[in-house]
Amino acid sequence: MARIIVVTSGKGGVGKTTSSAAIGTGLALQGKKTVIVDFDIGLRNLDLIMGVERRVVYDFVNVINGEANLNQALIKDKRVDGLFILPASQTRDKDALTLDGVEKVLDELSEQFDYIICDSPAGIEQGALMALYFADEAIVVTNPEVSSVRDSDRILGILASKSRRAEKGLDPVKENLLLTRYNPSRVERGDMLSVEDVKEILAIPLLGVIPESQAVLKASNLGEPVVLDEQSDAGQAYLDAISRLEGNEVDFRFLTEPKKGIFKRIFGG
Amino acid sequence: MAILDFFRSDKKKAASVAKERLQIIVAHERSTLRHSGPDYLPDLQRDILAVIRKYVEVDQDAVNIQLDNRGDDLSVLELNVTLPEEK
Numbered sequence: 001m002a003r004i005i006v007v008t009s010g011k012g013g014v015g016k017t018t019s020s021a022a023i024g025t026g027l028a029l030q031g032k033k034t035v036i037v038d039f040d041i042g043l044r045n046l047d048l049i050m051g052v053e054r055r056v057v058y059d060f061v062n063v064i065n066g067e068a069n070l071n072q073a074l075i076k077d078k079r080v081d082g083l084f085i086l087p088a089s090q091t092r093d094k095d096a097l098t099l100d101g102v103e104k105v106l107d108e109l110s111e112q113f114d115y116i117i118c119d120s121p122a123g124i125e126q127g128a129l130m131a132l133y134f135a136d137e138a139i140v141v142t143n144p145e146v147s148s149v150r151d152s153d154r155i156l157g158i159l160a161s162k163s164r165r166a167e168k169g170l171d172p173v174k175e176n177l178l179l180t181r182y183n184p185s186r187v188e189r190g191d192m193l194s195v196e197d198v199k200e201i202l203a204i205p206l207l208g209v210i211p212e213s214q215a216v217l218k219a220s221n222l223g224e225p226v227v228l229d230e231q232s233d234a235g236q237a238y239l240d241a242i243s244r245l246e247g248n249e250v251d252f253r254f255l256t257e258p259k260k261g262i263f264k265r266i267f268g269g
Numbered sequence: 270m271a272i273l274d275f276f277r278s279d280k281k282k283a284a285s286v287a288k289e290r291l292q293i294i295v296a297h298e299r300s301t302l303r304h305s306g307p308d309y310l311p312d313l314q315r316d317i318l319a320v321i322r323k324y325v326e327v328d329q330d331a332v333n334i335q336l337d338n339r340g341d342d343l344s345v346l347e348l349n350v351t352l353p354e355e356k
């Protein structure tokens with residue numbers, strides 16, 4: 001049985017796909033058999049972030065419609081053992097995913113994998129609901145910014161009422177907060193909500209804090225998930241979060257401004 | 270840094286304004302969107318708000334409504350309206 005984890009946010013562009021790619025890749029690096037499933041039908045992006053865009057033949061919707069079998073659609077990563085990607089289709093029919101269809105595919109994946117990471121589209125419509133419905137756990141990706149925090153709270157409400165676990169009266173979906181694009185110097189200046197502020201408002205356990213980082217754009221340009229850039233702050237922060245996901249206690253890093261020289265401190269920067 | 274802070278200290282920091290605004294809106298949305306109880310509750314709340322607004326300017330979160338189940342055959346509809354101070 002796989003652990004099904006949805007990476008979700010409500011608000012768009014906060015780092016769901018970046019995080020899905022990083023966390024999925026990191027889990028596979030730890031030896032866990034992992035598949036990352038792109039639920040963003042019509043706007044697939046995970047393939048690009050993972051650098052496998054030229055290898056897509058069949059997709060998620062083809063499998064649901066019986067036009068291809070799962071193994072034809074799964075793309076095996078060439079860098080990390082045990083890592084697979086199931087791409088979304090580019091069809092514009094946003095009702096292409098059905099609950100029955102998704103369940104069938106997840107059941108089949110569940111037999112082969114340790115982790116299924118579901119990369120949710122933005123919003124709270126059909127696609128986002130499909131992505132979270134079967135989840136055992138949720139990683140709620142949030143930026144330290146008012147609209148993102150509010151949307152995260154909406155998504156938490158939906159997880160607690162519209163997921164399979166909620167509807168069947170099972171144990172609730174386990175909630176994890178992943179704060180991304182964190183800028184410690186702006187927090188120190190009082191311009192940006194702090195980790196503590198966001199934690200206090202959303203009141204769910206903190207899985208990780210990913211700093212705003214140049215390494216993320218570089219990684220997406222190269223098509224290499226940022227955890228493969230081991231020197232990078234963002235890569236290390238994701239690896240810490242993955243370790244916590246696996247139940248380890250890891251100290252939080254990158255929460256404070258890197259020490260600057262005396263001139264920068266006086267004249268700003 | 271310390272000198273700059275001194276000049277800035279009269280203004281509230283953007284982050285603390287953000288936090289206060291969030292605490293209010295999130296609490297409001299939790300009580301309406303994440304309510305337990307009958308499905309008509311949010312709509313009822315909205316209609317009551319509309320009626321009050323005919324007479325007084327109030328904020329969206331001025332009306333708070335809750336249904337308490339007290340025992341087998343008693344439910345109490347609790348309505349809280351915060352009116353602005355009289356000028």
Ligand SMILES: Nc1ncnc2c1ncn2[C@@H]1O[C@H](COP(=O)(O)OP(=O)(O)OP(=O)(O)O)[C@@H](O)[C@H]1O
Nearest residue numbers: 012013014015016017018122181211212213216217
């Ligand atoms: N830690 C970070 N530092 C800097 N840039 C980041 C970081 N995380 C994400 N980004 C950038 O933010 C943008 C959006 O990221 P991403 O596509 O992962 O978001 P998303 O939530 O999947 O978006 P959508 O809602 O459209 O699916 C990208 O340009 C990405 O490079």
Ligand SMILES: [Mg+2]
Nearest residue numbers: 016017040045
């Ligand atoms: Mg995305």
